[in-house]
Amino acid sequence: MTAAAVIDGKAFAAALRDRIAAAVPDYQAATGRAPGLAVVLVGDDPASAVYVGSKGKATIAAGMESFEYRLPADAAQEDVEALLKQLNADEKVDGILLQLPLPSHLDEQAAVGTIDPNKDVDGLTPVSTGRLALGIDGLVPCTPLGSLMLLQDQLGDLSGLEAVVIGRSILVGKPMAQLLLGANCTVTLAHSRTRDLPDIVRRADIVVAAVGRAEMVKGDWLKPGAVVIDVGINRLAPAGEETKGRLVGDVDYGSAEPHVRAITPVPGGVGPMTIACLLRNTLVAAHRRAGLPDPKGV
Numbered sequence: 563m564t565a566a567a568v569i570d571g572k573a574f575a576a577a578l579r580d581r582i583a584a585a586v587p588d589y590q591a592a593t594g595r596a597p598g599l600a601v602v603l604v605g606d607d608p609a610s611a612v613y614v615g616s617k618g619k620a621t622i623a624a625g626m627e628s629f630e631y632r633l634p635a636d637a638a639q640e641d642v643e644a645l646l647k648q649l650n651a652d653e654k655v656d657g658i659l660l661q662l663p664l665p666s667h668l669d670e671q672a673a674v675g676t677i678d679p680n681k682d683v684d685g686l687t688p689v690s691t692g693r694l695a696l697g698i699d700g701l702v703p704c705t706p707l708g709s710l711m712l713l714q715d716q717l718g719d720l721s722g723l724e725a726v727v728i729g730r731s732i733l734v735g736k737p738m739a740q741l742l743l744g745a746n747c748t749v750t751l752a753h754s755r756t757r758d759l760p761d762i763v764r765r766a767d768i769v770v771a772a773v774g775r776a777e778m779v780k781g782d783w784l785k786p787g788a789v790v791i792d793v794g795i796n797r798l799a800p801a802g803e804e805t806k807g808r809l810v811g812d813v814d815y816g817s818a819e820p821h822v823r824a825i826t827p828v829p830g831g832v833g834p835m836t837i838a839c840l841l842r843n844t845l846v847a848a849h850r851r852a853g854l855p856d857p858k859g860v
């Protein structure tokens with residue numbers, strides 16, 4: 563078999579961000595202001611702080627307005643929900659994102675549920691989830707949306723293809739399965755209790771691994787010629803004092819690569835698409851809130 567294509571999510575995301583930035587001035591001319599994205603971080607998880615910082619920088623680089631809110635790790639549920647309601651009412655804010663995970667004493671679903679669905683650029687409110695399940699146009703979670711874009715770029719029409727999604731999280735697995743179903747794939751949603759997982763994965767033309775276990779999916783689980791989207795971001799324990807922990811996905815890249823038609827690397831695959839799709843959703847939300855047609859090409 564010929565060498566697998568390495569799907570360059572970083573370059574794809576950069577091109578998408580450029581198209582978004584190019585569309586912002588038209589919105590600004592029509593409304594008199596730039597689209598605004600508010601990101602809320604509760605607590606001091608270092609990885610979350612990095613992601614929130616990257617989102618703020620990317621928002622500004624796209625010509626949008628960035629609003630960042632930080633609440634302490636011991637914030638009460640009422641404090642989080644009060645802030646989200648305040649942002650719902652803020653006319654300058656088109657998109658609201660509550661960075662996850664929240665500290666464990668907080669109820670994530672209840673907090674997310676207070677976000678105005680028209681500003682739900684993470685696509686996680688019950689209304690957004692329902693719209694996706696019903697096939698009604700709405701705002702779709704960023705990582706699955708970015709994964710779908712990469713798949714369609716590789717494969718074109720996905721109709722009739724067998725897709726296996728491993729992992730049933732609200733953030734990735736479930737919406738990914740819905741998106742693939744919407745693209746007319748035959749979808750299996752596998753998870754930690756699935757029996758004979760390697761055999762199920764072996765059927766798939768498309769594999770999306772979002773299980774959160776380092777290098778779990780092995781090369782001999784994959785159908786020759788499959789396209790693999792690796793959503794996992796796992797930092798391996800440092801091998802020595804001076805060695806930084808290596809970042810790996812949920813797929814054992816070394817054993818998978820010789821079997822497949824195309825695969826996303828980690829880092830540089832799906833990860834960068836998450837933030838690019840957040841900007842895309844913010845631009846779309848801003849247009850819809852202003853009663854403008856959806857922006858083209860994003």
Ligand SMILES: Nc1nc2c(c(=O)[nH]1)N[C@@H](CN(C=O)c1ccc(C(=O)N[C@@H](CCC(=O)O)C(=O)O)cc1)CN2
Nearest residue numbers: 613660661662663684704705829830831832833834836
């Ligand atoms: N409310 C949300 N919370 C979280 C989401 C989300 O979509 N909405 N996703 C993740 C974290 N995340 C964004 O929030 C995110 C993860 C990874 C990347 C990324 O670009 N990763 C790089 C590698 C980065 C590194 O070196 O650590 C890559 O894969 O190339 C961007 C955003 C959980 N929380």
